[in-house]
Amino acid sequence: MAEGMSVQFEARTSQTEAQLIEAAVRGDTRAFSALYDLHAERVYRHIYYRVGNRDDSEDLTQQVFLQAWRAINRYERTHTPFIAWLLTIAYNAVVSFSRRTKDITPIELEPATHERWADPEAETLARYDRLAVRRAILRLKPDHQQVILMRFVEYFDYPTIAAALGKTEGNIRVIQHRALLELRRLLSHEVKG
């Protein structure tokens, strides 16, 4: 029952999104700003995981949406979910940003969160794990980072990731495999260190 309602809600949301996209393609800025409201947080989070800095993440989020506005006429040809398309733009923006600022290391490693932990010991352990995982993800190659985040943070399926990144599903599985191997190696170093 609940699953059926969820499916209905998803369908309604995607229908609304499709209408908004159609209006935005025709030059309606209000529709595009509604799309911004829908997806800004997700794009921001995706960028933040990779950049690790609040100010840069905000700037890049704006940049991603501006680029999306410029290229929205081409979106229909990609046949991917809109958020996947946005995250692809975000991926390119972050890669470009990393090239420009390769000497700068993220200084704000602790994400802003309002989580409250009942058990201080569990909080410490979880935070340590989170920080270790995040640090390890930031050290992956850009395309490995992208696949890992889209798969295990955004929970996209393989066809969507493949369409968004312009690769085959088999290629995405290979990248996922290599990224997890690399992540395991980095985490084992973290533990030893």
Add this chain to the structure above:
Amino acid sequence: MHKVTPEVLALYLDRPTIAANSELASSPEVASELADLANVAHAIGPLPPVELDPQFRANGRAMLLNLIAEDRETRRRRLVGRLRRDWWTSRIPPLPRLCPLRLAGVPAFGIAAALLAMTTLGTGVVRAATDSLPGDTFYPVKLTIEGLGVTLATSDQARAQALVAIADERLIEAQQASHRGLVDATTVASDAYVDDVTEASAYLARAEAARPATALTTAVSASLSQQQVTLAAAEVQAVPAAQPALATASAALTQTISATRPSQSGAPRSSAVVAAATPLPTGGIRAALATRVVEPARVAVVTATLSPVLQPTPKPPIVVDRRGTDPTPVPVVAAATPEPTAAPTPPPDDRSKDDRSKGDPPKPEGGKANRVDGGGKTNPVKGDQSKANQSKADQRPFRRFGTAPDLLSPPAQHLKSAASRQPGRGT
């Protein structure tokens, strides 16, 4: 011996129970490896949520809309810049004094452009340019090719015909761009359309002044009136963002039509006087086209609505302007269109005879900078651009080249051919 492949890992991550029970995971090494990698994957999952800064959430949308507005304006200016780019005309030396082509009034850069088009551009490029819209890569090629006719034309009549044909092309581009939702391209094409129509009107006025050619004037007037119907329909069908540009073009076209139609004196009326005396397009036209689907019957209704405005009026008596040396007869406007407001009579054409002989058409007053858009607001950016273009236009006698259709043939035939090109183009 089995080993962990990307496919097995993907299966294990998606459906661990199935993969664990499968033959592939039967090996202890493989099972251990799969479990190990799955633990790494699960460690990624519970990454903490990152919350957007509330202030950024509140301001981000407005900031984005500002960025979009700036970006749109920048791109529009770039499109206009590409449209008006004529730097190469000043770099080509003039033809020898006794060259027959120079004597015939053909400028050097026209020949250079023709040679350039014929030699360096392949037919594929030309074909691609034919279907291009403002902002496309080959669009400047299209402008250059079409402008050849204007430059190579040796009479004002021919120039007027060529410019009306080019204006027709701009109108088709505006329609196509509007249909595709390309607001910037629609704006650029409709602005260029207004410029072409205005320039054609100026050439026509000068041709009429030199030698009355009522047939040509009537043909041009009929063509413009048909374009007005098309423009009104395009405006109704356009997306909201593109409608102001088309409304501006429609208003400007109405003024030009009134200036172009044969007057009682047989000579065209001054653009400035007509601009002051002629009302803007009636609300009835757009009201008649208020529905999104424009059927042929509705177009007929619009044509009928416009016909009183567009039909040639009886010729007024000729009054010769004695203030200046220009022998151009100045018609009495009040006789043709009784208007209470006395619009200032335009100053006599005080340019030297040499200037006029170079082919510089008399510039109509009330140009784009002073034009009012459909919403009643003056577009400051467009005004600035128009001033810049106007100053550029003052420095150059010709702007573009093109082939002129036979406007003396029935106008419906001419527009039918233009309309028949329309649906399949650019796709």
